[in-house]
Amino acid sequence: MGSETRQLHVFLFPFMAHGHMLPMVDIAKLFAARGVRTTLVLTPRNASLFEKSVERANKARGHPLELRLIRFPSGTGLPDGGENLDHVTNSAQTVRFVSAVRMLEEPFDELVEAARPDCIISDMFLTWTAKVAEKHGIPRLVFYGSSYFSVCLHDVIMRFHPEKSAEYSETEPFLVPDFPDPIELTKSQLPVFSNPMLTALMADAAEADSKAYGIVQNSFYELEPAYADYLREKLGKRAWSVGPVALCNSESTEEMAERETTNGWDDEGKEVLRWLDSQKPSSVLYLCFGSICKFSPAQHAETAAAIESSGCRFIWVKKKSEVLPEGFEERNRGKGMVLNGWAPQILILNHPAIGAFVTHCGWNSTLEAITAGLPMITWPVFAEQFFNEKLVTKVLKIGVGVGNISWVSWEVEERPIIKREAIEEAVRSVMGEGEEAKRMREKARELGEMAKMAVQKGQSSYRDLSCLIEELAMHSAQKTTTDLLT
Numbered sequence: 023m024g025s026e027t028r029q030l031h032v033f034l035f036p037f038m039a040h041g042h043m044l045p046m047v048d049i050a051k052l053f054a055a056r057g058v059r060t061t062l063v064l065t066p067r068n069a070s071l072f073e074k075s076v077e078r079a080n081k082a083r084g085h086p087l088e089l090r091l092i093r094f095p096s097g098t099g100l101p102d103g104g105e106n107l108d109h110v111t112n113s114a115q116t117v118r119f120v121s122a123v124r125m126l127e128e129p130f131d132e133l134v135e136a137a138r139p140d141c142i143i144s145d146m147f148l149t150w151t152a153k154v155a156e157k158h159g160i161p162r163l164v165f166y167g168s169s170y171f172s173v174c175l176h177d178v179i180m181r182f183h184p185e186k187s188a189e190y191s192e193t194e195p196f197l198v199p200d201f202p203d204p205i206e207l208t209k210s211q212l213p214v215f216s217n218p219m220l221t222a223l224m225a226d227a228a229e230a231d232s233k234a235y236g237i238v239q240n241s242f243y244e245l246e247p248a249y250a251d252y253l254r255e256k257l258g259k260r261a262w263s264v265g266p267v268a269l270c271n272s273e274s275t276e277e278m279a280e281r282e283t284t285n286g287w288d289d290e291g292k293e294v295l296r297w298l299d300s301q302k303p304s305s306v307l308y309l310c311f312g313s314i315c316k317f318s319p320a321q322h323a324e325t326a327a328a329i330e331s332s333g334c335r336f337i338w339v340k341k342k343s344e345v346l347p348e349g350f351e352e353r354n355r356g357k358g359m360v361l362n363g364w365a366p367q368i369l370i371l372n373h374p375a376i377g378a379f380v381t382h383c384g385w386n387s388t389l390e391a392i393t394a395g396l397p398m399i400t401w402p403v404f405a406e407q408f409f410n411e412k413l414v415t416k417v418l419k420i421g422v423g424v425g426n427i428s429w430v431s432w433e434v435e436e437r438p439i440i441k442r443e444a445i446e447e448a449v450r451s452v453m454g455e456g457e458e459a460k461r462m463r464e465k466a467r468e469l470g471e472m473a474k475m476a477v478q479k480g481q482s483s484y485r486d487l488s489c490l491i492e493e494l495a496m497h498s499a500q501k502t503t504t505d506l507l508t
């Protein structure tokens with residue numbers, strides 16, 4: 023086949039959790055919208071969540087985006103249909119899930135062998151995709167699904183281990199060394215993996231990433247320039263900012279809702295949006311803690327009390343299995359709404375009635391709030407959420423924390439309780455009329471405008487994606503020439 027005229031073909035393979043799949047599906051759409059032949063690799067149940075959206079890109083818009091399925095291993099001891107991390111409810115299942123995902127190497131290798139893409143973009147947790155890429159002589163780009171700030175902070179902690187100094191107890195803050203901003207953390211905010219398999223996974227990820235061609239970042243340069251530069255200049259990594267990727271869905275309400283998977287745009291979601299239409303601008307507090315994190319009834323009792331005494335109108339998204347205090351919903355009818363399960367988050371965040379977001383600081387949620395121009399009340403729980411909190415509260419200064427300093431894995435519901443007073447104080451300081459609250463709102467609004475600007479034609483994220491596509495096309499052409507000559 024004539025090499026130079028061959029269309030660039032990119033394979034994208036996300037980790038099977040909503041927080042990882044949603045942005046990678048968006049990245050796939052972005053590549054396809056630029057005419058790049060794009061294949062999204064998913065397991066059947068996960069694929070069913072995105073079929074409509076892929077079909078719209080492909081059939082209605084004519085973008086070269088296709089889905090390829092690989093079967094999720096059966097008989098692994100996971101709950102029926104447990105192809106997604108949100109089906110996992112305890113640590114033993116997490117380990118089974120990670121082992122099952124590991125078994126996808128062979129079918130993935132077969133897909134790559136048959137399709138011969140020019141490049142693989144895969145999630146940081148799919149460490150073995152690095153081996154597959156190496157075997158086929160193609161570049162692998164890694165997707166972290168995190169901020170530049172967090173990627174850099176993680177690297178610095180791993181290099182210097184400042185927390186290991188005997189001086190520091192679990193809760194005594196230490197200063198992060200060699201970092202652009204003065205950031206303090208405590209040992210208790212750093213990840214602790216109780217299972218050796220997860221520790222090994224993180225080590226594998228670091229090893230695989232050191233060989234990666236580069237990083238595809240869901241961020242935009244103007245948001246965290248010091249850290250985008252730090253990653254490139256100090257850590258010597260190559261990275262392309264292509265975000266906020268969720269903005270690729272902003273052409274229609276349906277699209278934004280469907281981006282939240284097909285179950286987001288149900289009657290409950292529509293009712294919430296209708297209710298928001300009747301509320302005053304910036305008057306409603308939105309609480310949602312991502313796709314997998316759950317809280318105990320005791321914690322919810324504190325949160326409920328804080329919401330009630332703050333007097334704020336609210337939308338509170340809880341998982342179906344979570345329990346709110348008895349009578350809370352009835353007492354607050356008209357003042358707020360509780361959504362069970364899955365919210366059309368981007369539509370809610372962008373509604374003018376929303377004033378602030380109580381978030382666990384998952385990077386997608388954080389960036390979605392930034393894009394919507396909203397200040398945040400930060401309540402990190404696990405993963406790199408404590409790092410994202412620092413970006414929001416200390417660098418961007420568009421949020422206030424509830425004061426959680428205990429990193430506890432997401433599937434563990436019992437954690438130190440955050441008291442109602444602390445939650446209420448954080449809510450008041452962000453939703454209130456004080457100077458600080460006004461300043462935060464103004465800064466958040468400005469960042470929201472910058473976020474929307476970054477993806478416009480000719481602007482930073484648009485340009486970075488163009489550069490990446492050009493470079494990959496060149497790399498592929500060179501490889502074909504070399505292959506022909508050898």
Ligand code: UDP
Binds near residue numbers: 387
């Ligand atoms: N999300 C949503 N509705 C929900 C909960 C989550 O649409 O009820 C989306 C949210 O918009 C975000 C993603 O799921 O895009 C969650 O990713 P994040 O990184 O914030 O957290 P994680 O789920 O990975 O903890």
